[in-house]
Amino acid sequence: MPPSYLDSHLQGIQPQMVRSELEDIVGADHISVKESDKLIYSTDWSWMPQMWLDRGQPLTTPDYIVHPGTAEEIAAVMEVANIYRIPVIPWGGGSGSQGGALPTFGGIIVDTKRLNKIIDIDERSLTVTAQAGIIGTQLEWALNDRGLTLPHYPASANCATLGGYLAPRGSGTISTKYGKAEDLMMSMQVVLPTGAIIRTPPVPNHASGPDYARLFLGSEGTFGIITEATMMIDYLPQVRLLRAVLFDDLSRAIEAGRRMMTRRLDPMVIRLYDPGSTASLVKQVLGYELEGAYMVIGFDGDADLAALQEEKAMAICEELGAQDLGREPGEKWWNHRYDFYYPPQTLMLPWMYGTVETVTTFDKLEQLYWAKKAAIEESYADWNIRYIGHFSHWFHWGASLYDRFIIEEPPQDPRGALSLHNRVWTTAVTTSVENGGMINEHHGVGLKLGRYMRLQYGPAWPLLKNIKEAIDPNGIMNPGKVGFGV
Numbered sequence: 129m130p131p132s133y134l135d136s137h138l139q140g141i142q143p144q145m146v147r148s149e150l151e152d153i154v155g156a157d158h159i160s161v162k163e164s165d166k167l168i169y170s171t172d173w174s175w176m177p178q179m180w181l182d183r184g185q186p187l188t189t190p191d192y193i194v195h196p197g198t199a200e201e202i203a204a205v206m207e208v209a210n211i212y213r214i215p216v217i218p219w220g221g222g223s224g225s226q227g228g229a230l231p232t233f234g235g236i237i238v239d240t241k242r243l244n245k246i247i248d249i250d251e252r253s254l255t256v257t258a259q260a261g262i263i264g265t266q267l268e269w270a271l272n273d274r275g276l277t278l279p280h281y282p283a284s285a286n287c288a289t290l291g292g293y294l295a296p297r298g299s300g301t302i303s304t305k306y307g308k309a310e311d312l313m314m315s316m317q318v319v320l321p322t323g324a325i326i327r328t329p330p331v332p333n334h335a336s337g338p339d340y341a342r343l344f345l346g347s348e349g350t351f352g353i354i355t356e357a358t359m360m361i362d363y364l365p366q367v368r369l370l371r372a373v374l375f376d377d378l379s380r381a382i383e384a385g386r387r388m389m390t391r392r393l394d395p396m397v398i399r400l401y402d403p404g405s406t407a408s409l410v411k412q413v414l415g416y417e418l419e420g421a422y423m424v425i426g427f428d429g430d431a432d433l434a435a436l437q438e439e440k441a442m443a444i445c446e447e448l449g450a451q452d453l454g455r456e457p458g459e460k461w462w463n464h465r466y467d468f469y470y471p472p473q474t475l476m477l478p479w480m481y482g483t484v485e486t487v488t489t490f491d492k493l494e495q496l497y498w499a500k501k502a503a504i505e506e507s508y509a510d511w512n513i514r515y516i517g518h519f520s521h522w523f524h525w526g527a528s529l530y531d532r533f534i535i536e537e538p539p540q541d542p543r544g545a546l547s548l549h550n551r552v553w554t555t556a557v558t559t560s561v562e563n564g565g566m567i568n569e570h571h572g573v574g575l576k577l578g579r580y581m582r583l584q585y586g587p588a589w590p591l592l593k594n595i596k597e598a599i600d601p602n603g604i605m606n607p608g609k610v611g612f613g614v
């Protein structure tokens with residue numbers, strides 16, 4: 129094992145003292161220092177730590193894993209961490225893909241999953257208040273029992289937590305109609321790094337000064353720990369109408385999506401696969417052998433309204449020369465929508481891969497796609513790199529591009545593999561930014577994208593760093609993430 133933060137900062141009896149102080153807070157049953165647990169909490173869903181372990185390399189592990197049961201216990205953990213200057217790393221489901229929950233410098237993992245209670249379902253205002261460690265699907269089942277839904281449907285709902293939805297600003301399958309997780313947030317309880325327990329305003333839309341609540345969205349555990357959230361919910365829809373169309377031309381397909389969004393047809397989903405993923409993923413997961421750009425369009429709500437919206441969307445597709453594949457391929461996609469992200473369909477070792485997703489406005493969207501495709505395929509042709517993508521989360525002004533690179537035979541040497549991975553990411557991210565895209569739309573920054581934050585924000589970056597220093601004066605919260613360093 130490499131030396132941990134504690135090995136180099138706390139010597140002799142101090143690690144035992146810290147342990148006993150943490151035990152006093154959460155109880156001896158809710159703290160672990162077992163090597164097997166430490167190993168489990170040393171990797172998330174990101175490629176780098178998985179590759180590193182696969183090649184027999186040691187990862188930095190946490191020193192303590194605690195499972196607090198209340199916000200007050202978390203506040204007390206913060207106090208200990210401030211005294212000894214120990215990193216605190218919030219951990220929800222560990223399903224993040226950017227290394228955001230990795231204990232890069234050791235320290236205390238705060239696993240939130242004991243905070244799993246539903247506090248209130250307000251059927252009049254359509255909100256739910258729950259503790260942040262609840263697993264998405266568990267929350268969803270409770271809502272479904274009352275004919276309600278939290279319309280944030282990430283493919284990770286079975287393993288991700290409510291806090292993990294909000295902290296990295298995730299997007300779910302039907303975000304095109306209902307918004308990203310952050311758009312569904314009414315208010316939150318947060319334990320600050322100083323140990324203060326705060327509650328953000330009860331409603332998200334007001335004019336009572338700057339909106340500090342949003343600081344915690346995208347902070348990925350660097351500004352504190354979300355312990356509770358009130359979220360907007362909806363009635364389960366009367367119908368969900370799914371349909372698939374095929375374009376022989378990506379450009380026309382993007383234009384169809386643009387027209388649906390700018391005409392405010394309000395689709396719950398538009399999922400447009402580029403020809404590369406139509407030929408590979410769509411065939412592999414859904415079994416359709418198609419050439420061109422496969423698009424799934426979905427509307428939900430009251431039957432008559434959804435049917436009218438669908439009719440208008442289909443007229444746009446027809447105008448632009450799409451072939452109507454009918455309902456069955458759309459419904460099949462809906463029923464298998466998460467299969468794309470799980471074995472055996474998902475990208476896995478021994479391959480090298482990265483989801484270099486981004487978002488931009490309609491005027492730049494297609495150019496961004498072609499620029500990234502060319503930059504990645506041309507720069508790494510020697511590695512037989514593949515670049516595929518789909519347009520997944522649509523807005524009134526643009527859409528996200530969920531694009532990936534795949535190298536089936538990467539270097540075996542771990543350092544060589546990491547270096548190649550970093551180079552491809554740099555090509556992808558700089559090409560995104562040069563073409564008007566963001567470094568990321570919904571996976572968060574984590575460890576992986578921290579080094580591009582200056583590129584993304586330019587002269588505004590010190591502003592964010594100053595905010596971090598003000599909120600977390602001792603730098604204990606999730607050091608090394610979101611580009612904040614240590």
Ligand SMILES: Cc1cc2nc3c(=O)[nH]c(=O)nc-3n(C[C@H](O)[C@H](O)[C@H](O)COP(=O)(O)OP(=O)(O)OC[C@H]3O[C@@H](n4cnc5c(N)ncnc54)[C@H](O)[C@@H]3O)c2cc1C
Pocket residue numbers: 172173217218219220221222223224225227228229240260261281282283284287288289290291292293294295296297298299300301348349350352353354355469470570571574606609
């Ligand atoms: C199979 C699969 C499919 C996925 N599909 C999607 C998808 O459709 N859409 C999407 O957006 N993402 C997706 N992801 C990525 C990831 O699952 C999501 O970002 C998810 O919401 C993370 O939740 P988590 O609880 O696992 O968070 P973790 O991985 O535990 O943590 C993620 C980050 O948030 C911080 N954090 C966690 N909880 C808190 C808290 N309570 N307070 C403060 N900070 C906290 C952590 O420190 C870390 O920085 C997918 C991942 C997998 C494995």
